[in-house]
Amino acid sequence: MLLIEDPSPGLRLIGFDRAQKRNAIGVELTLAFEKVLLETRYRDDIKVLVIYGVGGHFSSGMDMKDFFDSSTRSPELLKTARAATEHWRCHLLRKMPQTIISAVEGYCLGGALPILQCSDVVVAHEQARFGMPEINFGFVPGAQIVKAVGLMTNSRALSYLALTGRLIDSQRALQWGMVTEVVHDAPLQKALELAKGRISL
Amino acid sequence: MSEPVARANVEPKSLVQVKLDKGLMTIRLGHVNNGYLWTLELMDNFCDLIQAVSQNSDVRVLVIESSGVDFCKGLLTSDFPRTSTNRDPNVRTTLDRFEQCCHRDLALLPQPVIAKVQGLCHFAGVQLLEGCDIVFAAEDAQFIVQGQELLLMSSDWEQKSHKSQRLAGDQPKTYVTRIENTYDTSEAQRLGLVTFSFLPEVLSQEVETLAISFCEKDALALQFTKETVAHVPSMTWDASVNFTAAKFAELKSRQAGETSTRATAVASFLAGKTKPGKGA
Numbered sequence: 001m002l003l004i005e006d007p008s009p010g011l012r013l014i015g016f017d018r019a020q021k022r023n024a025i026g027v028e029l030t031l032a033f034e035k036v037l038l039e040t041r042y043r044d045d046i047k048v049l050v051i052y053g054v055g056g057h058f059s060s061g062m063d064m065k066d067f068f069d070s071s072t073r074s075p076e077l078l079k080t081a082r083a084a085t086e087h088w089r090c091h092l093l094r095k096m097p098q099t100i101i102s103a104v105e106g107y108c109l110g111g112a113l114p115i116l117q118c119s120d121v122v123v124a125h126e127q128a129r130f131g132m133p134e135i136n137f138g139f140v141p142g143a144q145i146v147k148a149v150g151l152m153t154n155s156r157a158l159s160y161l162a163l164t165g166r167l168i169d170s171q172r173a174l175q176w177g178m179v180t181e182v183v184h185d186a187p188l189q190k191a192l193e194l195a196k197g198r199i200s201l
Numbered sequence: 202m203s204e205p206v207a208r209a210n211v212e213p214k215s216l217v218q219v220k221l222d223k224g225l226m227t228i229r230l231g232h233v234n235n236g237y238l239w240t241l242e243l244m245d246n247f248c249d250l251i252q253a254v255s256q257n258s259d260v261r262v263l264v265i266e267s268s269g270v271d272f273c274k275g276l277l278t279s280d281f282p283r284t285s286t287n288r289d290p291n292v293r294t295t296l297d298r299f300e301q302c303c304h305r306d307l308a309l310l311p312q313p314v315i316a317k318v319q320g321l322c323h324f325a326g327v328q329l330l331e332g333c334d335i336v337f338a339a340e341d342a343q344f345i346v347q348g349q350e351l352l353l354m355s356s357d358w359e360q361k362s363h364k365s366q367r368l369a370g371d372q373p374k375t376y377v378t379r380i381e382n383t384y385d386t387s388e389a390q391r392l393g394l395v396t397f398s399f400l401p402e403v404l405s406q407e408v409e410t411l412a413i414s415f416c417e418k419d420a421l422a423l424q425f426t427k428e429t430v431a432h433v434p435s436m437t438w439d440a441s442v443n444f445t446a447a448k449f450a451e452l453k454s455r456q457a458g459e460t461s462t463r464a465t466a467v468a469s470f471l472a473g474k475t476k477p478g479k480g481a
Binding site: 069086090091134135136138139140141142143144146147150151154155156157158159160162163164165175 | 313334335336390393394395396397411414415418419422423425426427429430433434436438439441442444445448449452453456
């Protein structure tokens, strides 16, 4: 579910590794993400976290099959997974002492957007796509996602994303304050360069 | 269909013209007889219409546009004499009502509201745009903020409660009266007044495409999404979690065709089947 690497002193890479589901955040992934953040938070030797997606997409958001009506998971497990999700996206990510750099390519949708809001730097590939597609399925975007997007953008952008369900490209995400830099090449490479520069300070 | 909407539909010379087609309500403001300037009657008619629309489930989306070439060419001076310093009760009552309509009623409508802006947009129009969910504007549109008009339209400027105050900066009244700023569409986008800009020749098509897409979405989910967008940004993180839980449960229940527990209980009480504190 997660690919965790510590390739050099001070740096930790966290990769969403569920490529067959476009890195949708399911039960196991959200539990693993909370766990690694909890463990990393008190590691003084880790200065920078780089978060990315394996397989061409950052994350397509929450896994609807796991968390919504058709879920076959037990109520107890779902309750635990929901609590973990609220923990990392409402509190834990915001308290991390490390610099957080997100490298985005492909889809970055719905439940993945609070990760961008908690990042100090967001590097996005020029072909990346951002959005809140919940309304297209007759759902309402989670309030935590709405709040996070509202903290990154203005109310016009928030209304457009939430009500239309349309996706925007990286340049628009840059204009709307969701992205720091748009790159032509692999965003992970750029993120690693930035991370190494930060660690050497 | 509620009365004000029906009346407007059969009155093509009205200052507020309305067309409803397959859930898409188009509202056209202004009339050639007034040189397309906005009047007290226009503002009152608009407020009446918005109140009626909020109860009308036939309306799935609103598009607000001008019947002239300019979205808002300005105010009719005979209706809004600058020398009155706005103490005329008739003027003040309508302006306060219009302000409430723009800042509150439009935002709380269950339907999405799209504004289509072209040509000039004076401050009365800017105030209306603040209550719209999505603003599509022509690339050559111009937004004009003139100090005296701004103070005329904003009854409690000193309370610093207006979204539009960002257009004038945090300035005292004495300074604001001297303001005469014109913003182009790209600056209006940067300020968060406009969502997207388009070439003038494709603006209508873009608005129509978006409006039709809203008609195809789940109306209840759209209403709840609007409420979420309106209320959540000012909540704490923990409150937003509770809000989500409540909204998801209500949405699931109502999409399944069930009424709320409260509504069922009230209906039961009114039918004489339940007594307070005694249950069924």
